[in-house]
Amino acid sequence: MSDQPLDGAVALVTGASSGIGAATARRLAREGAAVALVARRRDRLREVASGIAAAGGHAVAVEADITEPDRAEGAVQETLDRLGRLDILVNNAGIRLLSSALHTAVEEWDRMVALNVAALLHITHAAVPHLIYAASTSPRQTADVVNVGSAAARAARPSSSVYSLTKSGLSAFSESLRRELLGERVRVSVVEPGAVDTELVDHLNGTTRDAARRQLAGMEALRPEDVADAIGYIVTRERRVAVSQMLVRAGDQTW
Template sequence: MPDKSLCGAVALVTGASSGIGAATARRLAAEGAVVAMVAGPRDRLDRVADDISGMGGHGVAVAADVTDPGDAERAVQDTLDRFGRLDVLVNNAGIMLLGTALHTTIEEWDRMVSLNVSALLHVTHAAIPYLIDAASTAPRQVADIVNVSSTAGRFARPGCSVYNFTKFGLQGFTESLRQELLTEGVRVGVVEPGTMDTQLVNHLGDTTHQAARRQDSGIESLYAEDVAEAIRYIVTRERRVAVNEMLVRAGDQTW
């Protein structure tokens, strides 16, 4: 067995400019995968690519707004044009904008649905034919889709209604897609991180940001690298093993 389990594989990671996405790109590159990193801000993507290059891996930046279906398709096609295949898709791009229905704007709701749901659908739809092809031609004889959800896909809490909506929906989509692609050699799984040391809360307004931090007070949060390691574990199993769901909570988290 090769020293690096993803040698020869090509991975595409969305939301890869920071946080879980950047950590996942680094981790998959360390396993030998070539990683296409997709996000809006090109400068931050380039920094992650430089990190990967510095450790002897290969990562390329693909600047794209995956909420636009044409841009999402272009990001997938750019990966295919560069590397000729696609073995692993990690749908990580997302945003959390908390607040009650009374005090949240419809623009914030639309923004969450656009990035957490529509963008994931756009990229997945564009990638599926190439993942199926990779599963039939790769030495591993399998390809992988991993969707990054949240404990918010399992447990509803006040102030999270639309965020919960996007993540509960992601859980159902992932399970149905898993069943659809079983015979195609494409495994589909979901990772559900708990309390994170993440930039997600930086998108919140001051009052909501403070409330979120109070809620997490006393909890030693997960790092992005913890979730990246869970994703690495899922996509490096031998073909006979499918890890379809992984709940990763902070050790002190009660919900």
Template sequence: MSKRLDGSVALVTGASSGIGEATALALAHEGAAVALVARRRNRLEKLAAQIEAAGGRALVLDADVTVREQAEDAVKRTVAELGRLDTVINNAGVMLLGPALDAPIEEWERMVDLNVQGLLYVTHAALPHLLEAAESSERRVADLINVSSVAGRVARSGSGVYNLTKFGVTAFSESLRQELTRRHVRVASVEPGAVETELADHLRPEIKEQAMKRFADMERLKSEDIADAVLYIVTRPRHVAINELLIRPTEQE
């Protein structure tokens, strides 16, 4: 039986856990060959084995996308080994919350390096290939999806630099969307609310405790809920572009 993404190639950053892992699985399940990008090679290998056991195709690319050469090389290797590039999911990200006053400056650097610079490096390297796919592939459309956040729409005290990076991702996505849409490269931002992943594990312990209190009595989203949204976007017919999807747990205000 043919699947909706048969013959297409997707690259997913941050595929070693959480939303990226679930998204890579969902895309592979629909027939896409997937390039799995992140730093933890062992996690990527496990995921690739799972995809291959189900009859799919996966390419493990351990790369730190904050290093420009590694981001570029990941895109290059995807095209060299899987033949083309139809879909990019810029998902790798880090959320280091806490008051701005006395915040370790390294935390700010890490967020800007990954959420902004890493996303830009991958995007810059991928765009020529997405344009080519939109012009010459059977589907004649390509997709670039940037995982932003509710924090890219609503700023809060204690998440200023995370807000800065995610507002930036949302703004860049909209600008790029306008630039590329007539050439059938669809650019979308996906803005999740609270999702149960490893994201909060990188917080300082006292900050984590405080942050988790906010969500203690609610059912958070699962990574699969966001993967579902991504799948919805990339499986729309050529004339339909979903520009932005904001998805909160029902109980999140």
């Protein structure tokens, strides 16, 4: 018998081409799960999958733009076709574009809503029936949805109004879904990272990017692996334990 708690389980991780998503995929693979890596950058997905394979794990690259409902459903179906089942969904894909309401372009708001909210809804809707089935047939007797939120859901700051809106909405959606799926033995959790050193900062415009980098320079930010550890902890609990929400801040973080 394997001593890996996720042996035989299948996880789907969105935004898995870099940062928190890639680190989470590697963590779940070490715990024994086969992992479907979902993102738009196929070359980066293949790099992550190759790294997991070199470490003795199993991962497949699933290229998809999950802001499109059909592509999100297709990503779930491809996971089932290639890996046979779905036990864990990690909704990590997201974007953080910071700017004031006066100076931002509405297209930036639309991009955040499309990826941070709509894409999460698309993939979750497609995955839930299969997670319910997995919970009823798995030796673990449970399945998991983990939504990666943000400390910005608790402390909205200037220039982050719509980003905070998307992450606050994620938390509310997660709590409602948690209650809906209680009887199905599908756990729903939210991990809210604080300041993390990822390439999300590179998506900001010049002035805001420089300000964000100065802010990070004044502290030791979280690493993607720190957030992956939190996710790994949540999904490896025994069925009787549900970690519904976890806030993970950098030790020096004041907000």
